[in-house]
Amino acid sequence: MTQVSMTVNGKPVSGEVEGRTLLVQFLREGLGLTGTHVGCDTSQCGACVVHVDGKPVKSCTVFAQDVAGSSVKTIEGMANADGSLGTLQQAFQDHHGLQCGFCTPGMVMSSAALLADNPNPTEAEVRHHLEGNICRCTGYHNIVKAVLTASGQPVAAE
Amino acid sequence: MFDFEFVKPSSIVEAARLLGGEGAQALSGGQTLMPTMKQRLAAPSVLVSLTGIAEMKGLSVAAGTLTVGAATPHAVVAAEAARVFPALAALAGGIGDPAVRNRGTIGGSIANNDPSACYPAAVLASGATVVTSKRRIAADDFFQGMFSTALEEGEFVTSVAFPIPEKAAYVKFNQPASRFALTGVFVAKFAGGVRVAVTGASNNGVFRWAEAEAALAKSFTADALQGLGVDDSDMITDLHGTAAYRANLVKVLTGRAVSAAG
The missing domain is CATH 1.10.150.120 ([2Fe-2S]-binding domain)
Incomplete structure (x- = not known):
């Protein structure tokens, strides 16, 4: 297991991951951010799209360790500051x-x-x-x- | 997916050392390799990410040559090559979908040499030079059949140097679900001749259509292709199209590419 750190929805986070841990697994299982969904798990369907350094990527097809140090934004980061819908x-x-x-x-x-x-x-x-x-x-x-x-x-x- | 050790070197030299180890596999954008690993069709013990190597990223132009770092994502090529080599930019902007284009790279694409991938057509039609961690390889020598290249064990692509054509265009007939090329043709006209490369059609992967090149060198018009036939004996037949269908597409798309190149 390796320690990985990144910024998610503006907050610094870190956790233990394996080499094979996908970004979407780190978000959902590591951080409890279950808003990002796994649909096909083969990069076809796009249910897992998040932003990495401002760019949309399919988080089922990115290793968590490969985006260490990046800024990630998920659906949980899309609401307004007061919690109302963006x-x-x-x-x-x-x-x-x-x-x-x-x-x-x-x-x-x-x-x-x-x-x-x-x-x-x-x-x-x-x-x-x-x-x-x-x-x-x-x-x-x-x-x-x-x-x-x-x-x-x-x-x-x- | 079986577990592995993940390493992310920051230089070509360090990556080459790591890839010399047993069970090591290069990872670029991962848009093909990761689904392959999920299916356990690949199970490296060490995965060497090439996306943290600054000297393998970005575009540069010098003396009529556009050099693209192997770890440059398709979206970056689509945006930054638009002025200097618009046909290449258009090709890059048509691969997969926007999210895939933010991860997938030119180096990963040509190292994999999928018979339906777009980039091999551009590299071959442009007569590009593939620069690796060990040497420089002419495009004509690099692609060696379906999923096969001149890359040796532990060797990886570091950049691709494209001579910029006078005129060029890429036209692909999309396989609508995967957006891979059911057949795609890249035509490039240089002062010294015309090169035509076809992807998606042959069981041997990307190839040059020599008869069309000769005809187009005399007259760079779609009409020059009239009367040429395409041999379908080694073309792909699958549920999306027969060999004869693809052979016909080769001719139709070559004509469209010539017209688009103007």
Whole structure:
């Protein structure tokens, strides 16, 4: 076991990991941050997307030790300081951009990364950007509406 | 996944020493190797991460050559090569999805030499030089068949040096689920000739289409391909497409790439 340290949602954290410990396992099992989901575990579905140093990555396909020292942001870090939903999260709720909710953490993290790079994406750009995030309930339309609604407005702080 | 010792050197020299050890395996972005390890198809005892080596990251341009550090993620190539080598940037920006592009690297892609990967087509069509921890290898000598390269035990790619073509384009026909190339063609026109490299089609991995290169050297137009046939005897047949289908795609996509290159 090796000691690993990083910053998660603005707070310094550390814990013991094996070589094979995935970032998503460290977040969920090590830190108890179970908002990040494991869907396919093969980097297809995007339920596990988190930001590492501001960039979206699939945390099921990153070793915890490989991102030691990085700044990680998860769905738990997307709410406003007072605990209320961030703009993007609120838009998902307003547009019913989720049904079972399983893909939602990854959808929100991927969408937040898009809006950070491109504050006013077209619908086509939103759909293209989310091609690595799979939803099996809503059929994407409401998710795209939520992202478009949130665009151009302040997104939860990066 | 079986456990292993994880090490993350900060220099090429240190990485080369670590990769000389028994059971050691290089790890770049991990977007292929990690799923492979989860399936226990690979079980290294030591995993040597190459993503902490600053001298293997980033792009530089000198004397008509674009050099890309092997540990540079696709997203960085997509953004930073856009002005100097737009066809390469477009290829990098079409690999996988945004999250995969933030981890996957050019070095990892060509070292794996997946028969449907995009980067080998760019490297071969550009006549690039693959720089490794030991030597410099011409692209024509580097790719040696499906999942096979000239890399020796313990040797790893450190950068790729691309001669910048006058005109170039990459066109791929996506396999819609994986976004790998069902077939992809990279066409590059230089002062001294044209190179055409095809990925996704052959059982032997990326290859050059010599007849098209000769025809395009005379006339760099899609019409120049009329009358050329593509031999489908060694093309891939799978549930996504037959050998004949892929052979047809090679010709169609080459024409589209020539038109796109302008």
